[in-house]
Amino acid sequence: MKVLASALVWMLLQPLALAAEPDGKLTLPDFNALTARATDSVSITLDPALLGMAARFLDSADPQDAAVRDMIGELKGIYVKSYTFAKDFAYPAGSIEAVRQQLNAPGWQRIVEVHSAKQGSSVDIFVCQVQGKTRGLAIIAAEPREFTIVNIVGAIDLAKLHKLEGHFGIPKIAPAQ
Numbered sequence: 001m002k003v004l005a006s007a008l009v010w011m012l013l014q015p016l017a018l019a020a021e022p023d024g025k026l027t028l029p030d031f032n033a034l035t036a037r038a039t040d041s042v043s044i045t046l047d048p049a050l051l052g053m054a055a056r057f058l059d060s061a062d063p064q065d066a067a068v069r070d071m072i073g074e075l076k077g078i079y080v081k082s083y084t085f086a087k088d089f090a091y092p093a094g095s096i097e098a099v100r101q102q103l104n105a106p107g108w109q110r111i112v113e114v115h116s117a118k119q120g121s122s123v124d125i126f127v128c129q130v131q132g133k134t135r136g137l138a139i140i141a142a143e144p145r146e147f148t149i150v151n152i153v154g155a156i157d158l159a160k161l162h163k164l165e166g167h168f169g170i171p172k173i174a175p176a177q
Contacts, residue, residue: 022107024128024136025077025153029095034083037090044080051075068164075154088120088144096142099149100124103138120144127158134158 035041046054051072058065072078083091103110103126112125121143128136134157139150152164 021130022105022128022135023076023153024134024151026079026099026102026136026138026149026151028079028081028149028151029092029098031081031083031095034091037085038083039086040082040084042080042082044078046078048076051078067160071157071160071164074156075152077151077153079151079153080148082146082148084146086145090145091147093142096140096147096149099138100140107135108138127156137161 031043035043055069055072058069060066060069085091102108103124107128107130108126109129110124110126112123114124115122121141123139123141126138127134128138133155135153135155137150137152137156137158139148141148152161
């Protein structure tokens, strides 16, 4: 009877444990009010349906486009918020900090941290992994006059991630000189 009761409790708790696993998606603040104050702004929201539609515009005969198309097939979303201002720190640092706090949750780990007190800038890159599988990526880059938050949700092959550079609002990262 104890075995049956234990199995029943385990079966009832299993959905709760699975629901608690992070899915790699962040809750981004509503930055819409910043658009009027920014000199430049980018806001991209691509859910699975929009990613599928965007993939159809990629040329399957082009090897690079084919690789991007293959990679986004595993994604559940790409979310980008980027703003540039004419004055230093014209953006709400607390909102960016609220995003950073989400990255303290289980499953998220920082893989890159670059901070410059002299330039007042920082770049942090985090991955969300559950049971050895990458479920999300987050990039937070902030400078005195600009900030960018990128959240890629879904199964991500980190070795192929560079293929998304220059697509869907994800900036190209220049090689180190």
